[in-house]
Amino acid sequence: xxxxxxxxxxxxxxxxxxxxxxxxxxxxxxxxxxxxxxxxxxxxxxxxxxxxxxxxxxxxxxxxxxxxxxxxxxxxxxxxxxxxxxxxxxxxxxxxxxxxxxxxxxxxxxxxxxxxxxxxxxxxxxxxxxxxxxxxxxxxxxxxxxxxxxxxxxxxxxxxxxxxxxxxxxxxxxxxxxxxxxxxxxxxxxxxxxxxxxxxxxxxxxxxxxxxxxxxxxxxxxxxxxxxxxxxxxxxx
Amino acid sequence: xxxxxxxxxxxxxxxxxxxxxxxxxxxxxxxxxxxxxxxxxxxxxxxxxxxxxxxxxxxxxxxxxxxxxxxxxxxxxxxxxxxxxxxxxxxxxxxxxxxxxxxxxxxxxxxxxxxxxxxxxxxxxxxxxxxxxxxxxxxxxxxxxxxxxxxxxxxxxxxxxxxxxxxxxxxxxxxxxxxxxxxxxxxxxxxxxxxxxxxxxxxxxxxxxxxxxxxxxxxxxxxxxxxxxxxxxxxxx
DNA sequence: GACACTCTTTGCGCTGGGACAAACAAATGG
DNA sequence: CCATTTGTTTGTCCCAGCGCAAAGAGTGTC
Numbered sequence: 001x002x003x004x005x006x007x008x009x010x011x012x013x014x015x016x017x018x019x020x021x022x023x024x025x026x027x028x029x030x031x032x033x034x035x036x037x038x039x040x041x042x043x044x045x046x047x048x049x050x051x052x053x054x055x056x057x058x059x060x061x062x063x064x065x066x067x068x069x070x071x072x073x074x075x076x077x078x079x080x081x082x083x084x085x086x087x088x089x090x091x092x093x094x095x096x097x098x099x100x101x102x103x104x105x106x107x108x109x110x111x112x113x114x115x116x117x118x119x120x121x122x123x124x125x126x127x128x129x130x131x132x133x134x135x136x137x138x139x140x141x142x143x144x145x146x147x148x149x150x151x152x153x154x155x156x157x158x159x160x161x162x163x164x165x166x167x168x169x170x171x172x173x174x175x176x177x178x179x180x181x182x183x184x185x186x187x188x189x190x191x192x193x194x195x196x197x198x199x200x201x202x203x204x205x206x207x208x209x210x211x212x213x214x215x216x217x218x219x220x221x222x223x224x225x226x227x228x229x230x231x232x233x234x235x236x237x
Numbered sequence: 238x239x240x241x242x243x244x245x246x247x248x249x250x251x252x253x254x255x256x257x258x259x260x261x262x263x264x265x266x267x268x269x270x271x272x273x274x275x276x277x278x279x280x281x282x283x284x285x286x287x288x289x290x291x292x293x294x295x296x297x298x299x300x301x302x303x304x305x306x307x308x309x310x311x312x313x314x315x316x317x318x319x320x321x322x323x324x325x326x327x328x329x330x331x332x333x334x335x336x337x338x339x340x341x342x343x344x345x346x347x348x349x350x351x352x353x354x355x356x357x358x359x360x361x362x363x364x365x366x367x368x369x370x371x372x373x374x375x376x377x378x379x380x381x382x383x384x385x386x387x388x389x390x391x392x393x394x395x396x397x398x399x400x401x402x403x404x405x406x407x408x409x410x411x412x413x414x415x416x417x418x419x420x421x422x423x424x425x426x427x428x429x430x431x432x433x434x435x436x437x438x439x440x441x442x443x444x445x446x447x448x449x450x451x452x453x454x455x456x457x458x459x460x461x462x463x464x465x466x467x468x469x470x471x472x473x474x
Numbered sequence: 475g476a477c478a479c480t481c482t483t484t485g486c487g488c489t490g491g492g493a494c495a496a497a498c499a500a501a502t503g504g
Numbered sequence: 505c506c507a508t509t510t511g512t513t514t515g516t517c518c519c520a521g522c523g524c525a526a527a528g529a530g531t532g533t534c
Contacts, residue, residue, distance in 0.1 A: 077432065078429040081404065081407065086377075087370060090377075094374075136327070137324075137331075137378075139323070140327075140378070141377070143317070145381065148384050152429075166318075170320045183301050186480095192315040194389075195389030197521080199484090202481095424512065434491080436493085436512095436513085437491055440513080455499080478531100479533100480532100482527105482530095483529090484527085485526090486523105486524090487524090488522090489520105492518090493518085493519105498511105499510100500510085500512090504505100
């Protein structure tokens with residue numbers, strides 16, 4: 001499936017013109033290249049797959065790639081367009097899933113490892129702190145990614161459902177019958193989270209209330225039928 | 238404007254129960270706390286402001302905060318809800334603007350510096366590489382943030398305009414008269430970037446073409462009146 | 475208890491843009 | 505050169521959800 005042809009000898013000139021490396025000394029570039037390998041992709045081919053195990057970053061030297069997410073309903077959303085000179089495939093390193101990427105044009109990348117010596121020393125010495133820090137960034141990125149996909153493909157009702165579930169999950173609690181958002185939240189707030197209006201949110205909650213799915217009041221929302229809500233949130237539009 | 242009351246003596250017990258720190262030795266926690274200061278915020282107050290110069294991260298120990306973006310038209314979009322145990326205010330450190338945050342409930346945070354010694358050594362030694370790496374992550378986060386805001390507040394036409402401009406800017410080229418997207422792009426692609434449909438994209442481009450703003454063909458789009466496009470993209474809903 | 479706020483609900487009309495359908499046009503390939 | 509595939513345009517219909525407007529319902533304060 002991977003259609004790249006690894007190249008054997010990597011020349012320093014590959015990197016000297018790419019901004020992130022241009023300031024480095026030759027010695028440092030060599031150190032990086034010793035652990036790197038270069039790949040070429042032709043237009044339209046797969047750069048990497050969903051969830052692929054990446055112990056490395058990729059730096060795009062030439063061309064464009066796009067990262068794509070596919071909804072449960074089969075719709076595509078282009079999550080990112082990455083031009084040359086940027087890193088990609090970093091999600092895994094931040095503790096999260098990577099999504100499939102394809103080459104928009106013929107492209108060339110190199111796979112890099114971090115300059116390892118100091119990095120490992122750093123992570124080891126401050127063990128929990130460093131890795132948890134990265135996890136935070138990873139969570140943040142993953143969450144934004146999800147919101148983009150939702151906004152692109154889902155109806156307002158589903159987005160509201162997702163938002164409620166997210167607010168509960170975020171606190172680390174289980175979504176259970178009778179669970180309440182544990183801080184005051186207004187219809188206005190919810191609308192600002194979902195990209196809707198307070199009127200529409202109000203109507204939606206009213207409808208849910210009639211079906212017994214939630215119970216809500218002023219600045220307060222309690223989920224009565226979490227399972228129903230999950231079904232609704234995951235319905236394929 | 239900042240309404241926090243700094244606390245003087247920081248006790249280790251503050252951190253020992255917070256996941257990212259729980260694995261650390263007392264020695265390490267002390268080292269972190271020596272450079273940290275704690276702050277309390279009451280409900281609804283400002284945690285930090287737009288563009289505030291943050292040489293530190295903040296770790297939320299208790300409560301909830303939200304990060305808010307305000308559109309040129311004055312609409313609010315809730316960009317993030319942050320529960321306790323997570324870092325916030327990291328955007329600046331990743332090389333990008335921070336957005337204002339307020340406390341949703343009474344909240345407590347501590348301001349941290351990175352464990353500095355090794356970190357500085359790391360960044361210094363690999364100068365360009367490390368900082369540019371962070372820039373990549375920062376750019377990615379900022380871009381996603383923008384897309385969320387756009388999806389929440391803008392009409393399809395504006396989002397298409399923004400997407401085109403982004404594709405051009407991303408390549409590092411100036412947006413100029415007659416500039417062309419330098420790789421083949423279909424209506425379908427554009428629709429997947431903007432969360433629309435290929436039909437709507439086609440109609441929109443047709444309309445623009447009639448006004449002389451763009452010239453487009455099969456898998457090709459050229460911007461004729463970049464200024465018009467910018468105006469359109471920035472129009473307040 | 476009365477007044478002022480703030481938050482929520484509901485009705486109604488209107489429209490952006492999605493769904494469906496059907497040509498049309500440009501590439502590709504035998 | 506004709507056939508097929510891939511991408512684009514356009515028409516028609518229709519509805520989710522926004523905007524506007526106005527009336528409840530809680531909360532806080534004097």
